Amino acid sequence: MKSQVVLKIKSNIKLAKNIFLMKIFGYIENLPVPGQFINIKIENFFLRRPFSICNFKEDTISIIYKIVGKGTKSLSKMKPNKSLNVLYPLGNGFDLNDVEKRGKIILVGGGVGIPPLYFLAKELKKLKINFEVVLGFTTYEESFFVKEFLDISKLHVASIDGKIGKKGLVTDILKEISHDYYFTCGPLAMLKAVHKIGKEGQLSLEERMGCGFGACMGCSLRTSTKVKRVCAEGPIFKSSEVVF
Amino acid sequence: MSNLNVQLSSMMLDNPIIPASGTFGFGYEFKDFYDINILGSMVLKSITKSARFGNDTPRIAECKSGMLNAIGLQNPGIEAFLEDEVLKINKIFKKKIIASVAGFSEEEYVYVAKKFNDIEIVGMLEINISCPNIKKEEGKFFSSEKNIYSLCREIRKVVKKPFFIKLSPNTENVISVAKAAEDAGANGITACNTYFGMAIDPRNGKVVVSTKKAGFSGPAIKPLTVRLVYEIFENVKVPIMGSGGISNSDDVIEFMYAGATATQIGSQNLINPTVCKEIISDLPKKIKKYNIKSLKDIIGKSHY
Numbered sequence: 001m002k003s004q005v006v007l008k009i010k011s012n013i014k015l016a017k018n019i020f021l022m023k024i025f026g027y028i029e030n031l032p033v034p035g036q037f038i039n040i041k042i043e044n045f046f047l048r049r050p051f052s053i054c055n056f057k058e059d060t061i062s063i064i065y066k067i068v069g070k071g072t073k074s075l076s077k078m079k080p081n082k083s084l085n086v087l088y089p090l091g092n093g094f095d096l097n098d099v100e101k102r103g104k105i106i107l108v109g110g111g112v113g114i115p116p117l118y119f120l121a122k123e124l125k126k127l128k129i130n131f132e133v134v135l136g137f138t139t140y141e142e143s144f145f146v147k148e149f150l151d152i153s154k155l156h157v158a159s160i161d162g163k164i165g166k167k168g169l170v171t172d173i174l175k176e177i178s179h180d181y182y183f184t185c186g187p188l189a190m191l192k193a194v195h196k197i198g199k200e201g202q203l204s205l206e207e208r209m210g211c212g213f214g215a216c217m218g219c220s221l222r223t224s225t226k227v228k229r230v231c232a233e234g235p236i237f238k239s240s241e242v243v244f
Numbered sequence: 245m246s247n248l249n250v251q252l253s254s255m256m257l258d259n260p261i262i263p264a265s266g267t268f269g270f271g272y273e274f275k276d277f278y279d280i281n282i283l284g285s286m287v288l289k290s291i292t293k294s295a296r297f298g299n300d301t302p303r304i305a306e307c308k309s310g311m312l313n314a315i316g317l318q319n320p321g322i323e324a325f326l327e328d329e330v331l332k333i334n335k336i337f338k339k340k341i342i343a344s345v346a347g348f349s350e351e352e353y354v355y356v357a358k359k360f361n362d363i364e365i366v367g368m369l370e371i372n373i374s375c376p377n378i379k380k381e382e383g384k385f386f387s388s389e390k391n392i393y394s395l396c397r398e399i400r401k402v403v404k405k406p407f408f409i410k411l412s413p414n415t416e417n418v419i420s421v422a423k424a425a426e427d428a429g430a431n432g433i434t435a436c437n438t439y440f441g442m443a444i445d446p447r448n449g450k451v452v453v454s455t456k457k458a459g460f461s462g463p464a465i466k467p468l469t470v471r472l473v474y475e476i477f478e479n480v481k482v483p484i485m486g487s488g489g490i491s492n493s494d495d496v497i498e499f500m501y502a503g504a505t506a507t508q509i510g511s512q513n514l515i516n517p518t519v520c521k522e523i524i525s526d527l528p529k530k531i532k533k534y535n536i537k538s539l540k541d542i543i544g545k546s547h548y
């Protein structure tokens with residue numbers, strides 16, 4: 001069940017260059033699953049801004065966002081205790097049916113595509129599923145959550161500036177470690193590269209959104225089977241249906 | 245009878261609150277948020293003869309006090325709509341709906357419109373002759389009074405239900421198009437669709453929406469459309485549905501004073517999915533405060 005709720009900011013801290021972790025809390029009735037997102041109303045902006053759920057615990061939802069424009073800039077200035085009007089939980093989560101039969105699982109995240117994978121990693125851990133994680137950052141200054149992932153998974157890191165982990169792209173690492181199935185979220189170029197490797201998996205996609213809950217057809221994309229709305233039938237898509 | 249009810253052509257509405265075409269999906273996207281049966285009625289996404297993907301993305305842009313869209317009439321096509329969607333709507337909505345018809349030629353409009361004749365849940369039709377997000381040559385057809393007159397005549401011949409014509413505000417002859425539609429047998433006018441607009445990202449100079457030109461809607465257009473409703477009311481006798489920038493009960497009352505019998509809420513549904521519910525519960529308090537006995541009494545009152 002989707003709902004519109006007013007939650008409060010618990011904390012809003014800088015994690016890395018231009019990257020923030022915001023925790024919001026309140027009465028959370030409908031429990032989110034990994035891969036779902038929330039849509040936040042920011043004062044003085046007409047459209048809401050969508051962000052993946054990075055973590056969820058009792059009464060608190062966490063998101064990690066990067067300042068890319070005026071909306072996220074304004075979000076970064078918000079102080080604890082401020083109320084936020086939020087639509088949640090939106091979209092579908094990662095499909096974890098039969099996940100134990102998928103063979104060796106790998107989570108591949110790039111930049112601010114990493115947040116939903118943290119929620120997923122925690123869930124897989126709870127389900128006692130083995131997995132490895134590959135994270136990609138542009139620079140050391142923009143890296144975040146490395147320790148958090150190290151605590152719960154076997155982790156590989158790549159960065160373009162080479163100052164954290166291996167110098168290069170996540171796909172360089174992917175070529176070296178065997179895997180059967182992947183879950184991925186990140187910049188389009190990275191998703192395309194992961195998809196191209198040809199293994200089976202699930203991808204979290206992005207599109208500009210008018211509503212976030214299926215009403216406007218703003219976020220449609222063509223899949224191998226039919227037209228789907230990223231916000232309603234996605235944002236998680238199977239590798240077999242994604243056409244790049 | 246409640247003091248919110250209005251008679252819109254053949255439809256007696258519990259209240260004048262109707263979600264606008266393209267901003268309410270096929271209704272069920274809102275059922276998690278509230279019981280949509282409190283609505284006066286609802287207009288569904290425009291339907292064409294064949295399925296359409298619409299335009300390339302990005303087809304949405306943020307603006308000050310509004311938004312741009314260039315969806316380009318994405319819809320499953322009339323056959324799939326009748327087969328799959330009508331059943332689903334029937335399950336969640338117990339009132340009559342308004343079906344929106346779009347097309348690219350007179351024949352196509354007539355073909356689609358006729359298909360709704362025997363669909364029980366459809367109370368009336370809204371003929372969308374104003375989608376700004378189609379090719380220029382296709383769009384031009386609909387700014388001519390002569391073409392609209394002919395289109396309405398043909399629709400009148402085959403369609404048993406009342407039909408409204410949804411006008412484009414992007415032509416200079418809005419009033420004469422409204423009159424032509426009325427003369428040819430349209431049962432009402434919806435005023436209006438979105439305004440041509442554009443957004444450019446100052447950071448890189450790129451036009452944001454893929455089609456470049458797109459339809460502008462939201463609070464910013466309200467005064468423009470109130471003016472149109474006011475003038476159309478002076479020139480036609482058929483009822484008017486107002487659509488443009490409505491976000492609260494005061495806006496509804498303003499449109500009705502200008503001449504609207506019912507009002508459509510568009511973009512606001514996208515950012516506040518419970519806006520229609522909020523307006524419906526606020527209206528009784530507002531009309532009491534403004535000493536209005538019954539909402540229908542104020543239709544066009546600003547003219548007298």
Ligand SMILES: Cc1cc2nc3c(=O)[nH]c(=O)nc-3n(C[C@H](O)[C@H](O)[C@H](O)COP(=O)(O)OP(=O)(O)OC[C@H]3O[C@@H](n4cnc5c(N)ncnc54)[C@H](O)[C@@H]3O)c2cc1C
Pocket residue numbers: 037047048049050051052053063064065066067068069070071072073112113115116205206207208209235305306
């Ligand atoms: C399902 C989903 C999940 C997301 N999760 C995250 C996340 O966890 N962390 C994070 O940092 N970002 C995430 N994003 C991207 C985030 O929504 C945008 O960065 C943000 O909306 C930018 O807003 P702005 O006002 O700062 O930027 P501006 O460029 O000023 O925004 C202008 C308009 O474009 C839209 N827009 C801009 N960039 C994007 C984009 N990449 N995707 C979709 N719409 C965009 C905005 O929402 C707004 O309507 C997600 C996007 C989607 C669709």
Ligand SMILES: Cc1cc2nc3c(=O)[nH]c(=O)nc-3n(C[C@H](O)[C@H](O)[C@H](O)COP(=O)(O)O)c2cc1C
Pocket residue numbers: 210216217218264265266267289290313315317344372375410436437438460461462463465487488489490508509510511512
């Ligand atoms: C995303 C979006 C899609 C729309 N699609 C349609 C459509 O398919 N048919 C139509 O007649 N109008 C369509 N419209 C126009 C609205 O129905 C409405 O007339 C217009 O947005 C003005 O009202 P508003 O300011 O309340 O949004 C659309 C508007 C938006 C924002």
Ligand code: FES
Pocket residue numbers: 208209210211212213214215216217218219220229230231232
């Ligand atoms: S954002 Fe409106 S349908 Fe997906």
